[in-house]
Amino acid sequence: MTTISAADVHKIIVACDAGMGSSVMLAAQLRKSLKKYPVTVEHSPVSQIPADADLVVCHAGLADRARAAAGAKPVIAFQIFLGDPAVEAILKAIKEGGVINV
Structure with a gap:
């Protein structure tokens, strides 16, 4: 499993x-949760992931397409839209200064 430092995440694309x-x-929920941190959160179609994204978050059903569109950018897949453990782990790592498992 690959990891990235949460300190290197400045732009998250959903x-x-x-x-x-x-x-x-x-x-919107991520944006609100990370308001105090130097991280922007944007929404994008899976086929148009911006090149300046540091981390891409998407539903598991879109993960393969997101990985193809994101190139070398890390992609985190989740199963449920609110309260998913993968998303909660991202929030915790950014807030506490840790690593994100990709």
Whole structure:
């Protein structure tokens, strides 16, 4: 398993696929949770992941497409949109200064 330092994460992209808005809700929740930290959170279609992303977060069903679009950028897949352990681990690492398992 690869890890990245949370200190190296300055831009998180929540990638989606023309869904019902759940990923927009997740991006807003991450933005609110990380307001005090030097991290921006943006929402993007999975096919248009920005090159300046440090970390991509997406639903597990989109993970392969996100990895193809993100190139070498790390992709974290989650199963549920709110309260997923993978997303909670990202938040904890950024807030406490740790590593993120990719």
